[in-house]
Amino acid sequence: MDSPPAATSLAALRARLTSLFGGSNEASLTNRLAGTIFLIRVVSAGLAYGAQILLARWMGGSDYGIYVYVWTWVLLLGSMLDFGISASAQKIIPEYRARGELDRLRGFLSGSRWGTLAASSVVSLLLAALVWALSPLIGDATVIPLYLGCLTLPAFVVANTQDGIARSHDWMRLGLMPQFIIRQALIIGFTAGLFVLGFELGAVAAMAASCAAVWIAMLGQMIALNRRLAGHVPPGPRAYDVRGWLATSLPILLVESFYLLLSYTDVLVLQQFSTPEEVGIYYAVVKTLALVSFIHYAMSATTAHRFTEYNAAGDKVRLAAYVRHAIVWTFWPSLVATLALLALGEPLLWLFGPQFTSGYGIMFVAAIGLMVRAAIGPVERLLNMLGHQHVCALAYALAFAVNLALCLILVPRFGGYGAAAATSAALTFETVMLFWIVRKRLGLHVLAFGSKG
Template identity: 80%
Template sequence: MDTQSAPASPAGATARLRSMLAGFLGGSSDASVTRRLAGTVFIIRVVSAAMAYLSQILLARWMGGSDYGVYVYVWTWVLLLGSMMDFGISASAQKIIPEYRAGGDDALLRGFLFGSRWMTFAVSTVVSVLLAGVVKLLSPWIDAHAVVPLYIGCLTLPAFVVANTQDGIARSHDWMRLGLMPQFIIRQSLIIGLTAGAFALGFNLGATAAMLASAAAVWIAMIGQMIVLNRRLDGEVKPGVKAYDFRGWLAISLPILLVESFYLLLSYTDVLVLQQFRSSEEVGVYFAVVKTLALVSFIHYAMAATTAHRFAEYHALGDKARLSAYVAYAIQWTFWPSLAATILLLAMGKPLLWLFGPQFVVGYDIMFVAAIGLLVRSAIGPVERLLNMLGHQLICALAYALAFAMNVALCVALVPRFGGHGAAAATSASLIFETVLLFWIVRKRLGLHVLAFGKGS
């Protein structure tokens, strides 16, 4: 019998497939663990995206274009401000916790796990009250239909901020499901359930009702996550004295906050500027396009979420060879899946947009423009997390600030004339500029070639 023909048989092919899956999902190496965790994060984000997509489709159809545009506008502000009001603690937790573990600083570790959440909750509550005052002050100049939803958005912010902080703590322990599912699965389920219930009962599902449902979903998901996280931490961290280094935490977190803030501003500038110059209906169409392309950014998010604390760990241990190999691995597993996802989404773009309603198909051309920036950015992987974890937060923040400034200028110049096409072009150009800057910074500061293809000199 010819032994070389065995692999071609069905049984041989099945054996090879099982071997490949075992290599991908099994093993205890850093790469195997990262693949599993990144796969978990990606699946959660994809399921969440499908649920969010469904909820946006239902809301767009139930609310109508104008109310949907107002809801998108207010929810964008919640996402933007809520992601910045934790001082960068959610990201810095992935640096602080591994360093405390490596140094055996158990008291500081216990203090951080407890104090970081109460600190972010207290300050975000104060800021939310101040923001409600700003809404009151500016109400004569704000769209009357947006005032009450904006107040509800302020009420949502403290829970949103604490959930982000808990997400960072959970990810630092490799508890990806605990970190992400409350925000991306449970929250979306509650939004869908509450809005569907209101619609079924005959309530007028406008922007106010939709924001009430979203606020309730955020608070319920955060409280449930807190209960489970506390139980898991009790089994992981021995009880004892707590030490609080608020100044040290902020010294690490605030530069990271700058990076995160400029990144978020860069991400949401297009929608916010579009709201100022174009109709709410056009904002809704553009938002549908962004949601459709979200799968590409989820891949980058999955790798960033699973690699950041390992960058910090390897750096703290002084293992440069391991760090370099791990960075290269993270970049490869960011770019090539992103390329495949981009091709698939562009091919299916029209049917996906049609799900929002026939009028949303006009945004199909915008998808191609917006996809360029996302794909180029994926070519260098999660290098912003690398810079943050290795102490180069300020230069990274500068790169993001320059890209943000460029995005604002281009959006203001292009959106009034070209609408969604101009917003997509401005954002893609800014992402390309940001990618070039980050590549150059990592090359100069760390001596690494952070590109999915080509070789460093």
């Protein structure tokens, strides 16, 4: 007796999903790890989205805009002050393991965190002194939130470093959940508690809650990571090749820095030419489209250290196939997510408040750049892991210059639409540059569609 068509279709779907995610081959493992990262980021996005909606409604437009401005600085500087260690960990750790240099591995696992904590603490103190010196120009409402942002930075930096270490061991949940789930849940819990207790929930209170959440999540992650490493790396002497770490990390830092500047220039320039309310609306648009970026992030975080492994083994065929797989699984899910978010964008923005729906049109402009970037997948990680950090940094530097110039031209006249157009144009320029660099230097076709030759 033949099986019903529905049962046959269901069995075929189950078999297809098993081949994609349930196998023991590299592609299935990558899909599972990337899926884990993506799910964590999606849950995180839900928590962050809920937090932003609550903050926007509880705080009012002006205080919310100040909070967004300060938090953007924390995200930008906090992602740079690890000096590239969080990204280079995915290159350094596999190389130490491949060469059997366990003394240097142990030194890196400890020294990288203590070093980034010390360096970021010094920088935070200098930034706090700068805020104090410039306080007459900054404005009373922004000064204390900026001080709290400086206090947040060291914990944020160490958490990023620990994330890189955990991801280098394929411990995706340990690397990401403290930052993206626990931290967001704590921010919601602390701010909701202040609101219920009757405290005025302004930018100061919101930043204080965020600062406490970052420190608690980082310390919990540190305890869990130390326990996991103790059972994974045998005890023994430690060697600290600080010069070698910096030689690898600083070029990657240059890449990451220009990428981050490219990512946050729109909000920072908009703050200078628009009202806090308009900044808040634009930030809500960016948060709504964040799901698309999470797909790119998930594949980048999963594949980076494997690019290093395959290149170190001299297996070019395996590397090329793996790169192709990463690109395809970045672009097509990103396309589906973008179409869904654009279809639901207006009601999602309404959740922030009725006035936030005025940013719906901006979503379409901002989505263009995200889709163009997704078409080449995580090739910036490929270049970084294969030793082409300098030319990758140059591409990002030029893209940042394009973004800054266009923002300064378009934002004063067109506001949020100008910021979105400038960023999409810069991302398109960056994508063309990276495609050309990989084609010329590695001989790989890194577009999700078209010729594979």
